[in-house]
Amino acid sequence: SDFIGYDALNSYASPSYYVQKIFSDYLGNKIVPATVENIPVQNAPLTKEDSTKGIKSKQVPTIFYSVTMNDITGIIYLKVVNTISKKQTIKITIDGTEKISPQATLVVIKSDKPTDTNSISDPQKIVPVTSTIKGLKNSFSQSFAPYSITVMKIQTK
DSSP, X not given: OXXXXXXXXXXXXXXXXXXXXXXXXXXXXXXXXXXXXXXXXEEOOOOHHHHHTTOOOOEEESEEEEEEEETTTTEEEEEEEEOSSSOEEEEEEEOSSSOEEXXXXXXXXXXXXXXXXXXXXXXXXXXXXXXXXXXXXXXXXXXXXXXXXEEEEEEEO
16 A cells, blocks of 8 residues: 555555554564464465365464564564454563563554554544553563554663
8 A cells, every 4th residue: 555645735644654664663683582372363264266175274373473672772672463353462471681671662553443544534543652561571461452563662681
């Protein structure tokens, strides 16, 4: 989709633009070992060809994630995508560092429906929202909003 929409007088950024922006702003240069538990799965949709060949549906995850670190600043970037309409809580253990700060910055972009988008009449319908969370340890549980992309910016000690 287009990253920027416009008419003769106005312009707006698409949700895709914001996702690409936060993914590029919060980017590590080193992969950090991590363990994630409780990732729910769902049946992948079958194509017509699969159905005619008798292929059974595969189980696919509903949460996708990556954990990277900027090895100069020591900041860890945990990126999580929740692909379904339910809030999901998963347990995350960051194995690649001695100790993390108990406080992190959370950047979330989400929508009520996967078909939602920004428009000239509603240019701020889907935008990143930044907040702070506390109480983190190297192993913690975190909830992720429905149809969301979350970046956690975690400082190592």
